[in-house]
Amino acid sequence: MSRVFSPTAPEPVRLTDAMRSVFVELLVHGPLSRAEVARRLALSPSALTKLTKPFIEAGYLLEAAGEGPAGVGRPSQPLRVDASRxxxxxxxxxxxxxxxxxxxxxxxxxxxxxxxxxxxxxxxxxxxxxxxxxxxxxxxxxxxxxxxxxxxxxxxxxxxxxxxxxxxxxxxxxxxxxxxxxxxxxxxxxxxxxxxxVQQWFGAGVGHSSFALITVGAGIGCGLVIGDRLVTGRSGATGLVGHLRIDDRGPLCERGHRGCARAYASAPSIRRSIASTLDRPALTFDDCLALAADGQPVARRVLDEAGAALGQVVATVANLTGPELVVLSGESVHMYDVCATAFDAALARHTHWTTAPVRVAVKPFTFNxxxxxxxxxxxxxxxxxx
Ligand SMILES: [Zn+2]
CATH class of the missing domain: 3.30.420.40 (ATPase, nucleotide binding domain)
Known part of the structure; x- marks a missing residue:
């Protein structure tokens, strides 16, 4: 009971770990009836009342009387976080x-x-x-x-x-x-x-205790939630999959690796590879995707190889961490539409034979x-x- 919840509250709420759990549960999964919160956190009704009271008094939690399903016995009063708070x-x-x-x-x-x-x-x-x-x-x-x-x-x-x-x-x-x-x-x-x-509390990760996020764009990134914890590692260096070796006959990345994931599947590598082979230096990344979608052979091959590299990265991450879901995102994620077949085939090929197929959710991306x-x-x- 030592820390202040918000410097902006008229009367700052001092938080215990149990209070944090209740608040986060309602923020991520709410609105929820009191009975449901108590069930999820294994709390008695009276303990829950005590934990929520300071939040309700300070205006962080709202009681939405009458919103819940009508039922017999104790009335269900859904609680929700006041997001504007x-x-x-x-x-x-x-x-x-x-x-x-x-x-x-x-x-x-x-x-x-x-x-x-x-x-x-x-x-x-x-x-x-x-x-x-x-x-x-x-x-x-x-x-x-x-x-x-x-x-x-x-x-x-x-x-x-x-x-x-x-x-x-x-x-x-x-x-x-x-x-x-x-x-x-x-x-x-x-x-x-x-x-x-974002995915953990407000996106595709809600409801999953373990998931991975793979991003494609200027590089290839990986974020991990394992057992409800966002993995940070030592000094924050985790998920460094960008230079994973895919094929040592492949293109070079800017670090001098031959055939790493980044050399195959980052947006600059894809663009550079197609633009230089076709001798069309002004091609943009989206031009390259359009060429591949139209079946231009060079662009098609580069995107197929990119999709296969990405599928191998996702399979490797899934083999290592056993996620319930892999979310694919990042500013180049729309490339998936052009290379899905190669991606899916590589994912299936590299996923360990003893595990269930990896569930992948492709998330549209905006830069903000x-x-x-x-x-x-x-x-x-x-x-x-x-
Ligand atoms: Zn590399």
Whole structure:
């Protein structure tokens, strides 16, 4: 009973672990009847009443009288979280731009903005972050926390970004610097793990205690939830599947590996391979997908190989972690439509023969999902750890 739930509450709610469990259960699965919450968390009705009372009094939980199914005996009064009660900012840093959103407690995007990054100088980036947070601010409704996500080695429990190849950073205490710049609690996380957090609480992962997220885009990423826990590993370095070897006769990646997953299936590799073979340097990634869909032989072959590489990555992750579901996402996920046959065949071929077929959910992607992930990282960290 020592920590404050929200600096924005008129009367801050002090949280016990049992209170966190009730609140998160309602946030992720609600609205739920009291009986259902008590059943899910193995609580007595009186214990549940005691745990929910401070949230109801402070306006975080609402009782929706009359919404529940009518029944005999004790009336069922569904409880739900008032999503408008708290707000979070999420910021995704890329090599040349930052994307920012403001979300409510249900991770619904309420505002968004972006800023170009003219340099990777820390002072410059902090200045753009402060501008974005200012633009997302709403008078009288302060942000509860800010989440920052980037490609690299970072985790919310650690204020230091250990490495970020795109930004050329090493051991940068970004969370502390952002807190000083914007006067709001800040956490930093790897961008793929932040996307996984969205799926865990607000997306395809809800209801699954173990699932994997595989992203395709500039690189290939992997986030893991195992036994209801988002896996962070040491210093936040997990899910590094991008350079998994697929075929040592394959194309080279920028790190000099021959035939790694990234060399086959990242968007820049696919584009480069088709554009250079056809000697059409202006082709975009989407042009390449269109050519493959039309049956152009070079594009068709490159996309089939990309799909097969991706299927092998998914099978390998599934063999290692035994997920109930694999979610496929990322800014190039629409390539799946063009390479599904090769993907499915490789997935089946590389999945261990003793296991059931892997369930795959393909999620459409919008770029602000990255920033939304950063906001959900901040939300999760505040609700679970602060
Ligand atoms: Zn590689």
């Amino acid at each position: 708290m707000s979070f900012a999420g910021i995704k840093l890329t090599a040349d731009e930052l994307f920012a959103v403001r979300v409510d407690l249900a991770a619904t995007v309420r505002r968004e903005t972006s800023r170009p990054l003219a340099s990777h100088d820390l002072g410059h980036v902090l200045g753009r972050i402060a501008e974005a947070v200012e633009e997302l601010s709403v008078p009288g409704r302060p942000l509860s926390a800010v989440g920052i996500s980037l490609a690299g080695t970072a985790t919310p429990g650690d204020p230091v970004v250990h490495t970020s190849p795109f930004l050329g950073w090493s051991r940068v205490p970004l969370a502390r610097l952002v807190e000083e710049a914007v006067s709001v609690p800040a956490v930093v996380d790897n961008d793929v793990r932040a996307l996984t957090a 999902e990255w920033a939304r992930g950063a906001a959900v990282t901040a939300l999760q960290h505040l609700l679970l750890h602060r």
